[in-house]
Amino acid sequence: MHLFTDWEGPWIVTDIAYELSLAMFNNRGFFERLSQYDDYLAYVEKRPGYQAGDTLKLLAPFLVAAELTREEMERISEQTASFVGDAEEAMRLLQKSFHPVVISTSYTIYLEKTARMIGVSGHLHGTPFDPEKYEIGGSWKRWLIEKVDEIACLNDIELDSPDMKSIDYLNNLFWKEMPETPFWKVMQDVKVVGSRRKREIAESYGDRRVIAIGDSISDIEMFDYARESGGLAMSFNGNEFALRHANLAVISESAFAEVLVAVAFAERGWDGVSELAENGHPLLDSIKWEIHTEIDEWVIEKSIRMRKRLRGKAGELG
Numbered sequence: 001m002h003l004f005t006d007w008e009g010p011w012i013v014t015d016i017a018y019e020l021s022l023a024m025f026n027n028r029g030f031f032e033r034l035s036q037y038d039d040y041l042a043y044v045e046k047r048p049g050y051q052a053g054d055t056l057k058l059l060a061p062f063l064v065a066a067e068l069t070r071e072e073m074e075r076i077s078e079q080t081a082s083f084v085g086d087a088e089e090a091m092r093l094l095q096k097s098f099h100p101v102v103i104s105t106s107y108t109i110y111l112e113k114t115a116r117m118i119g120v121s122g123h124l125h126g127t128p129f130d131p132e133k134y135e136i137g138g139s140w141k142r143w144l145i146e147k148v149d150e151i152a153c154l155n156d157i158e159l160d161s162p163d164m165k166s167i168d169y170l171n172n173l174f175w176k177e178m179p180e181t182p183f184w185k186v187m188q189d190v191k192v193v194g195s196r197r198k199r200e201i202a203e204s205y206g207d208r209r210v211i212a213i214g215d216s217i218s219d220i221e222m223f224d225y226a227r228e229s230g231g232l233a234m235s236f237n238g239n240e241f242a243l244r245h246a247n248l249a250v251i252s253e254s255a256f257a258e259v260l261v262a263v264a265f266a267e268r269g270w271d272g273v274s275e276l277a278e279n280g281h282p283l284l285d286s287i288k289w290e291i292h293t294e295i296d297e298w299v300i301e302k303s304i305r306m307r308k309r310l311r312g313k314a315g316e317l318g
Contacts, residue, residue, distance in 0.1 A: 025062070
């Protein structure tokens, strides 16, 4: 039986796009604004052809302009990798019952490097990106690098009341200026495994009843597919986007919690999950964990609090 899971969040607390931005530009505000813009395009504007998680498409031209190499990507991936508690042991346990299918928005180089670190033997689906394949002149690179500080200085983009000056600046940059530059080819090449693509990949395996684990906006369509199949859409320390589309919330500092829930559901359905919630498990005896089938504002608040505690600044992103 397959189990479909996101990577960043359920297994590793690192956000590689955020870490690459810090490494190459030393500018937190830059990536935060791109991430907020991504949420706006996907969730508010609902721009045709745009999907949640396309932040990696927006970021890619900047990484090319900064002359990031594949070797540097691997090095940064390894050096910044920080896993959810008990991730390696939990993955071994998971693989006794399931064939894991990791479907991650993150760049493939990072996904493959870090998945090997905890012994994942299943299928890996990430966003292909080779920053060294492009030959772009220095003047164009300097032009785009100058935009980093300008983006960082934009006002926050709040979904309930977005700053339209920030939106207008980014709309102009990405959809009017960028197509007239060599960087447009970079954006076109990056086929992000975002929300819609995650669902398509999960569907391609043809499972009758789907178990999916995720934590963010890029998991919502995969969650919808799992629920439609009569399966399990498990938010693991998810944010509000994920929780609104999940049918179960798991809040824990340990990957054992998500694995034991998945095994219980596979073996006995919702009765198995209820039994686990009531009786616990020896592997969870000294671990903070909660299971919620009713997802309300209180559960959302607790999940986000755990998410931020484990993932730091990356946990605040959509």
